[in-house]
Amino acid sequence: MANKWVSIPKGSPLYAPASADLTLASLTKDMFDASTYHKGPIHTVNGVRTIEISYTNRGTDAGAGSASISLGAKHYPVSVTIGGVPFKFGSWGTIKNVTVPAKAVPISSYVGSTSG
Numbered sequence: 040m041a042n043k044w045v046s047i048p049k050g051s052p053l054y055a056p057a058s059a060d061l062t063l064a065s066l067t068k069d070m071f072d073a074s075t076y077h078k079g080p081i082h083t084v085n086g087v088r089t090i091e092i093s094y095t096n097r098g099t100d101a102g103a104g105s106a107s108i109s110l111g112a113k114h115y116p117v118s119v120t121i122g123g124v125p126f127k128f129g130s131w132g133t134i135k136n137v138t139v140p141a142k143a144v145p146i147s148s149y150v151g152s153t154s155g
């Protein structure tokens with residue numbers, strides 16, 4: 040599936056887990072599920088002044104985690120690393136319209152029928 044756009048129809052049982060982290064509320068619940076957090080150094084990420092927070096995530100994306108949180112008026116994550124996988128965030132508060140490419144590959148091409 041690398042470097043391919045994969046489409047998952049809303050009626051597929053795979054849709055809910057695949058789209059679970061598409062909102063800020065669901066993303067933060069999944070990526071920041073820890074009982075303790077440790078404050079780290081202040082640094083700049085992508086031109087944004089941030090503070091690093093480290094923790095052990097126990098959510099769906101379990102593992103060692105670190106997050107660079109904006110020190111601006113809104114304390115949004117700028118970058119998060121969970122289990123060695125980096126995620127970069129930006130354009131908070133804007134709506135991004137995405138058009139599915141004509142050559143999107145249906146998920147059923149990889150896993151068979153997904154119609155429940």
